[in-house]
Amino acid sequence: MATNYEDQHPNKAFGWAAHDSSGLLSPFPFSRRENGVDDVAVKILFCGVCHSDLHALKNEWGVTRYPLIPGHEVVGLVTKVGANVEKFKAGDRVGVGVIVGSCMKCEACNQDLENYCDKLIFTYNSVDWDGTNAFGGYSDSIVVHQRYVLRFPDNLPADKGAPLLCAGITVYSPMKYYGMTEPGKHLGVAGLGGLGHVAVKIGKAFGLKVTVISSSPGKEADAIDCLGADAFLPTSDPAKVQAAMGSIDYIIDTISAVHSLPLLLSLLKLNGKLVAVGLPNKPLDLPIFPLVLKRRLIGGSDFGGIKETEEMLEFCAKHGIAADVEVIKMDEINTALERLAKSDVKYRFVIDVANSVSPK
């Protein structure tokens, strides 16, 4: 018998969901659980549209459970807190990011690295604590265990700040972990989309020289004039690539399409580091000589822990960093997703949930 999502939980909720791998979203009445003693209930104000949402909607990774309400870049207002919650009170502005649960007792969780726990509950497309589907932020409300709710700084705008909850932490975390923050060093940002544009801003805030590396020469003006990058390297220009070889200390590779790792590796100095945060859906060729002969490394990184995400939000608030966004209404989401598939956005769509998501 099909699940009745409206009656599953005691509190009515409303969102937009996809029901199959066409990924097309449509209005979807459902319900949220009542607050447990550790829970925080949030009225959602804004939700960023992450490229991962699109991958999940179309079941590109083969793991999607429909109906799917995506959205893991949520900013909202606390409406109610459970009896054990001390960190938040009603009226607080908070964020919810990529996860709403973890095991809380493994080595990773104990080191504030919940993102590397083996038993994660993702904000959407997971099985929640109570065995029901986790529904994400393209909805009017969400209920989250307090550990996974993030303080949202007062001086960070809710709409432009929402994408930091995934895009921001996804580039900030590896920059800290792999030691890519020494002022004066040279950072390359490969790919100029949601992740890439935030990486440029954060890189500049760390005092790095930043070069955007892109296959789209048309992005140069934006990269330099709007985002503050110091230089732009078009990968389609072999002479410029040649001239830039061995000149970069670190590269954040945000590119999700299949692309050339040897080209990027050749740009790195001795001991250079390339961090992969994009998720191409096919393996990439990794020739070994470029790694061995110049002792370079390629490392991965997967969003960030909760404490680290709050640290990142504070850092961004302090340095006036927020995403460049195009705010949309919920009923524009399918068009937005089509445009996102063509990278036609500067650089994140953000859904104005409070003003456009409600049962009519």
Added chain:
Amino acid sequence: MADAPEKEHPVEAYGYAARDSSGHLSPFKFSRRATGEKDVAFNITHCGICHSDLHFIKNEWGIAAYPVVPGHELVGIVTEVGSKVTKYKVGDRVGVGCLVGSCRSCTNCADDLENYCPGLILTYGSKNVDGTRTYGGYSNFMVCDEHFVVRIPDSMPSDGAAPLLCAGVTVYSPLRYYGLDKPGMHLGVVGLGGLGHMAVKFGKAMGLKVTVISTSPGKKSEAMERLGADAFLVSHDPEQMQGAVGTLDGIIDTVSAAHSLLPLVRLAKTNGKVILVGVPEKPFELHSFGIIMGRKMVGGSSIGGLKETQEMINFAAEHNITADIEVIPVDYVNTAMDRLQKADVKYRFVIDIANTLKP
């Protein structure tokens, strides 16, 4: 027109060279420079056979210029030192590894990373500063700038020391650089050959738990009983590999044959490191998910600088580490290469130059 090898330099020398990509080695007369003011000249007593020698003489990397006298694991006794040499004197036991020169002025050289100098001069197959070719250790003597010579401690036998000069430093350097040297860490060693067996010995000396990962089940008792590895995984046994997923802090991959990276990445713990020191010809496939989930990394490393090579030799001496070798006469060298091709050696051939290389 270039001089014939015998006439290029003032001092006669002899050794074994390959003359074409068959890689067949045969007696070869050539010459070496006179001992310069910063040079150390030494009679070679032993030279290790590195798998790179085999790659090179068969021109597998496309860079060989024949004739090639291979050999970059040389040990010998000093016969003459230049007037400005301070570290060595006649009679000292010394070694030379993979490098005989570098630019000495770049930041890498200044940081004791001569192995990463863009102008590095390899012990064989490179161009010297004077434009002549470098000839390696399958020969009777060597002349080398003092900076690129290391001391062999008295306690260490020459034959067992020779392979340290390449195999030893090639695994020692990344264990230190990538921080895979803390007691209690769990290290995987992929491939049990010249490099791999040294990695097991160094790993154990550093207090690590060591698991050998190999395609050859027959190597298990060797690995565990003789070399002291704590565990052994057969890499094509899915159950064994599955059982070890997420257990290793680091993995040193010494294998040069084609193989897959993803199973090794899966063996690594969160924050784990896969270090490549073997150089397969074809690229790996990198599955981004594999390194993103668990924040793992894949890094490379190439031999080691001179300071580090001496540090490694001293560490080895302190911990009684030498290579496991099969000493051979020089006229066995072609058979040795055939056997090396099939990995049929435990674990390095070393040529007894002193007693078997005659003019």
